[in-house]
Amino acid sequence: MTTIIKAKELIIKGEENILELPENLKEQVSIYWNEQKRQHPGMFNGPVYSVLDMENNNGEITLECALSDYANYKYSEIHDLGEFACRNLYAGCLLKSCEGKYIVALNGAGSEFTGKIQFIGGAMDPEDKDDVTGKLDPLITAMRELEEEAGKEIRNSIKNVGETYLITNGRKYGIGTVLQSSMSADELTTALGRFKDSTHNNEIDNLVAFGKENKDELENYVNRQDIGVVEFLKEAL
Template identity: 25%
Template sequence: MLSNSIYSMLPKYKFIYEERNVELPNYLNREIKDNWNELINSGKKYTNGELYTISSIKFENDNCLIFRILKTDYAHYLYIVKQDFQGEYICRSIATSALFITNDNYYVLGKMSSDTSLPGNIKFIGGAISKEDFIENELHPIEGIKREVKEEIGLDLDDKSKVESVNSSYFITIKNLSFINICFKIKLNLSSKEIIKLFDEHNENLYNQNMEQELDSIVLVKNDRENLNNFFTDNKGITMDYLEELFLVEMGINEARNFSDEDNLR
């Protein structure tokens, strides 16, 4: 069975920044602003920072898949979430994530903190890309995952004493290709106990410096089918939708899709 949202990694792909903002009609800007104000007035502690959106996905020269990028903001993204990723002016956000496996065969996930958009939800370590992840006008996803892992759990992916290998492995998407997440499979030279210790020390350091803690805790899942099935049964409703989809591919139950088979790239 083909996965709904997991795509195989391609040998050739690029993310090209067009160096301009997305243009939205006035009525939509007003609706986005109203939605943002409602969220803030309800007590949400969001920051409306810049965000990047994919304007087109097409195979171009030498069968290279090109993702073209424009700039928008978090308010636009939250509005599109409310609209269930429908409409002409969809915000197709870009992120990177880490599929960690410890040297004692545990997957490493994170539980989101109370001040995030999905408090208590369980996700892969990782997050949205940032301007630091670009070299000139090209996004380099590896820079994004290095930054996110350092920020969220305090691990330096260039530290070979702790990290055995880092390989881009999947594209994760959601409805209408409205989200593109480059997933890196990362093998650790650390045990499950050691990664928890590293995270706890990192979060304590963030707390002492009065800095934002994106994750409340590390979640470990033993790498076997029974434990993965039990994990998703026990945590139904608080895991990101694409999480189970990816593990179904990892377990060989589902098959990753191929962008080359799609006829709706735009």
């Protein structure tokens, strides 16, 4: 079951904590990860945050986290590790074009989720912190991932930051922020093409635009989505 919460306030705590695994689990995760790398050489085991606990007080959300890694997250997807499971915290954006369409990414061959739609984003990095507060900031993650996956031209087209939502299925926690672009849906698609041609980055195959006139097309992606994308768009439209 997917839960979508509009965040009035979002507090991330415990980012200095480490999710330590018992030695036997470390060994099992390592064996599994080495097998995954042989099958998918492009996979990278970087740091990710795990959500240990969540409190929601009428939209005022507090996430208690600890630092883990992507190998543990992937292993946790297929094994019940209880308190040692990595419940990945990631952040991203839902682009909104100048004509009011919502834009999501269709994953390309460079992604392990090829063919699925998702918000443009990725795991929150320990470096994604506000310079003033020193706290993790999901908007910094979203902007960084937007530039890395879709290019500086699209990143620089953002003129307004909208509402933020928490989307979770209990195993994965996504913080999605609506970012208003000055470009149209067609212009965003063209800009992505220029970025891909110049960098050969193929994490995103294409951008998919949804407006009220094609809301019914969301049904085609029910089984081809990251958590909550279709459900969110149905509500938004």
